[in-house]
Amino acid sequence: MEHLINKKVQSIEISGIRKFFNMVAGTKGMISLTIGQPDFPTPAHVKNAGKRAIDENFTSYTHNAGEMALRKAACSFVKEKYNLSYQPETEVIVTSGASEAIDITLRTILDEDCEVILPGPVYPGYEPIITLCGATAVHADITKNDFRMTAELIEKHLTAKTRCIILPYPSNPTGVSLSKEELEDIANLVRGKDIFILADEIYSELSFDEVHTSIATMLKEQTIVINGLSKSHSMTGWRIGLLYAPETVAKHILKVHQYNVTCASSISQMAALEALTIGKDDAVAMKIDYKKRRDYVYDRLLNMGFEVVKPNGAFYFFIKMPESALNSFDFALSLVENAGVAVVPGSAFSAYGEGYFRISYAYSMETLEEALNRMETYLEKI
Template identity: 70%
Template sequence: MEHLINQRVKNIEISGIRKFFNLVADLDDLISFTIGQPDFPTPNHVKAAGIQAIEEDFTSYTHNAGTLELRKAATQFVQKKYDLHYQPESEVIVTMGASEAIDIAFRTILSEGSEVLLPGPIYPGYEPIIRMMGSVPVHVDIRNNQFRFTLEMMKPYITDKTRCIVLPYPSNPTGVSLSSNELKEIAEFIKDKDIFILADEIYSELTFEHKHTSIASFIKDKTIVINGLSKSHSMTGWRIGFLFAPEYLTKHILKVHQYNVSCANSIAQKAAYEALTAGINDAEVMKEEYNKRREYVYMRLTGMGLDVVKPDGAFYFFVKIPDAIPLNSFDFALKLVHETKVAVVPGSAFSEFGEGYFRLSFACSMANLELGLNKMESFFRQWV
């Protein structure tokens, strides 16, 4: 009966990140620099709010878009942090993580033959959804532009079929952000074009050089902002995301969300409210620690002579594999893990433009970073 399965589903593959992680996860004494999972616990006051929700039997369906108190907290959060202005009643949807928000956004705005511009390298969670919609992902090679998906880079790829441009900043896997001026240039260029922006800003609270700027502050009417609590409050398993967009968009996106999941987890919504109110600055402690790690890892990688762009945000380095190593990124990562028990993600997981690189996550202890980087340095000495 397998021949009856939707061909578009059959054609997509499991994420290269997960594929490699699952391949090496059972190795003993593994030092993993793979998964983008904060190594901090969910803040205690947020966990307490979830426990209280259970004890008070807050376990029923909520409004499809989420509780009004949480939607108000979410709009107040982005207003205070990023000067974004949305109506809580009609311009925000609480989703099952940022992943669901991306899914329902694409399913609402894309149709057969639509083209979506994506920077390459890029997180692998967008392309499969685009393809399942019968749309066409168009990757733009940004490797020689310090991984910056600027207007100059995207202009040659914009056609009359372009429906959406994806701006995932700070970026997974590179950690790079766009400046306010770069975002403004993009907004000015597309303001008179029938093109949406999908701004994936899940790492917006983890920026090191400058405060995060959202392109929605320049062009709200065409922008769908994706955010959530997974990275800012170390709440990956709680699965709470947010989709912000003008009402003319959310009223249709909400229909897709309703038939997909009905509503986000009610208990997690109570915890999310606590995170966005009492915990509005919870990310600061984590960010301070991440910044220390970022500086340390950058010093170590450059000290090994590796070609790397220092990240502006998130908790990743995207590192070029030295030319002296005659292996593709998957075989390199496999050899590294078998010889040193240090796991990184092969760059090929992030589109064809990630080939020749590897991603290193510094969302782990300083002790593991030091030990793992010592092993990596010994490994590289064999080749360079």
């Protein structure tokens, strides 16, 4: 019966990140630096809020857009942190993780044959959805630009078919963010055009060197902001995302969300309410620790002779491979087999990631030190 499967579904692949992780997961003694999973536990007070929700039988459907108390907290959070103004009644949707928010956004705004501009390399969670919508992903090569998606680069790819530009910053896989000035240039480029900005800001609270700036402060009427608690509060398994958009757009996204999941988990919503109020600064301590790890890993990589752009957010390095005949997949496989270290091949992040590999430093300092020691020994041999 496989021949009856939707052709667009047949054409997409499982994420290259997960594919490689699953392939090498059983390797004995291996250290994995592959998955973007914070190594901190969910804060205890947030877990307790989830437990209370269960004990108090808060286990029924909520409003499709989420509990009003949580939507108010979500709007207050981004107002205080990033000076973003949204109405809790009509301009925020609580989703089942940021992944669902991406899905319902693209399914709402894309038609057949339109185009979406996104950076290359880029997180692999966008292009398959674009394909399923019958649209076309157009990658802008950021490898020669210190991984920065500038207005100049975007302008080269604009056509009459351009419907959306995806700005995922701080970036997975590069850790690079954009400055206020760069965002203003992009906003000025697309202002007044029939083009949406999808601003994936899931790593906004893990911005190291300056406070995160959202392009929605400059171009709210054309921007859909996606955020959530997975990275900021180490709540990946709770599956809570936050989608902010003008009412004229949000009301249509809400329809797709309703028919997709009805509503996010009621229990997780109560944990999220605690996180965004009592725990609104929970990410600060984690960020301090991530920054120490970033600086340590950066120095080690430079001492090993790697060409690397220093990230200013998230918890990834996207590293230029040493000169060799290997492609990124074979290089990553060789690291597993000969050094006992798993990284993600750059090809998992579009064709523009070839020649690179990604490591996550969302691991303890001891784990990072041992992994880099092994990598250094391996490189000395080759």
